[in-house]
Amino acid sequence: EKKHFPGLFSTVDWIEASDSRPLLFVCVPGETGIVMLDISDPMNNPRIIAETQIRCRRRGWADYRLIDFQRGDRWITTIVDPSDFGNLLYYYDTTDVTGWVYIGQLHANWENARDGLGQVRNVDP
Helix, strand or coil: CCCCCCCCCCCCCEEEECCCCCEEEEEECCCCEEEEEECCCCCCCCEEEEECCCCCCCCCCCCCCEEEEEECCEEEEEEECCCCCCCEEEEEECCCCCCCEEEEEEECCCCCCCCCCCCCCCCCC
């Protein structure tokens, strides 16, 4: 059976599901930025639960675009170089998925100033 969900979005640059929560992160080109969907029932009720103004695009060499993990009672989402400006990791508290809180950024330049985040993945210590 074919499923069609008009109104979610028309074109995307990248899509990645969280490894830890039933969430789908979508890079919508243009003014929208990164959109978060609840995919707890993906075949029947995918729904947008948050829209951010985090600019993103599909260029670059990163295979993975986000790291989503829990620390204590907080959820942290790391966006891997969303605008391909050169090995930047942006950290957000996404415990409240409708109100992302910027924590900070890290310039991962220990191997190269601009390239080298292609295989960044979440590893739980």
